[in-house]
Amino acid sequence: MVLLGFLPTSRDATWMLDGLVLGTVGLLALLTWSLYVVRYKCGYARHRTMQLRLAASFVVVLGMLELNLVLDTSWWDRALQSPFHQRGLLTPVLTIHRVAAIACCLLWIWTIVYALQNFAAPPTPGTYSRHHVRLARVAARSLYATGLTGWLFYWMAFVAS
Numbered sequence: 001m002v003l004l005g006f007l008p009t010s011r012d013a014t015w016m017l018d019g020l021v022l023g024t025v026g027l028l029a030l031l032t033w034s035l036y037v038v039r040y041k042c043g044y045a046r047h048r049t050m051q052l053r054l055a056a057s058f059v060v061v062l063g064m065l066e067l068n069l070v071l072d073t074s075w076w077d078r079a080l081q082s083p084f085h086q087r088g089l090l091t092p093v094l095t096i097h098r099v100a101a102i103a104c105c106l107l108w109i110w111t112i113v114y115a116l117q118n119f120a121a122p123p124t125p126g127t128y129s130r131h132h133v134r135l136a137r138v139a140a141r142s143l144y145a146t147g148l149t150g151w152l153f154y155w156m157a158f159v160a161s
């Protein structure tokens with residue numbers, strides 16, 4: 001038994017998918033804030049805490065998605081009713097989203113593990129900074145890409161009619 005979505009715009013989504021869409025808004029807003037804090041306010045310790053909490057929230061969001069896939073076995077059949085399926089766009093967008101999400105997980109694990117190993121506690125700029133900034137910018141962009149492609153797929157599959 002699957003609870004129907006609560007967003008008025010969703011056509012065939014579930015409560016959990018709508019929650020995921022809103023959760024992603026929160027994740028991307030927090031990420032933007034954390035990057036602002038480290039870049040313009042030199043809030044290194046706050047940036048560290050926020051990034052670790054973001055990673056934990058990311059795991060919760062992923063768990064919700066997995067749970068939704070287990071409980072709601074007909075989501076793909078409903079998504080196929082989308083006008084974008086006939087145009088052959090639905091599956092490619094989902095594939096791009098999945099690739100972005102997998103890359104994002106790997107990049108975030110890599111970025112966090114290396115940052116924790118190489119920055120002091122509390123963290124301050126140092127010899128590892130250049131490497132971290134380069135890797136972390138790619139990791140940050142991969143989360144934006146995952147969120148944006150996720151919203152696009154959600155809109156195509158469960159909103160557009």
Ligand code: HEM
Nearest residue numbers: 039044048051108111115116123124125129136137139140
């Ligand atoms: C996936 C997790 C993380 C992401 C995406 C991330 C992202 C970033 C980005 C994009 C910058 C550069 C900001 C700019 O000037 O444009 C940065 C700077 C920094 N981050 Fe992270 N970060 C992450 C985790 C961490 C962690 C866990 C720590 C501490 C252990 C940390 C410590 C720092 C420090 C100290 C700087 C300043 C480097 C400097 O300007 O010299 N970061 N981070």
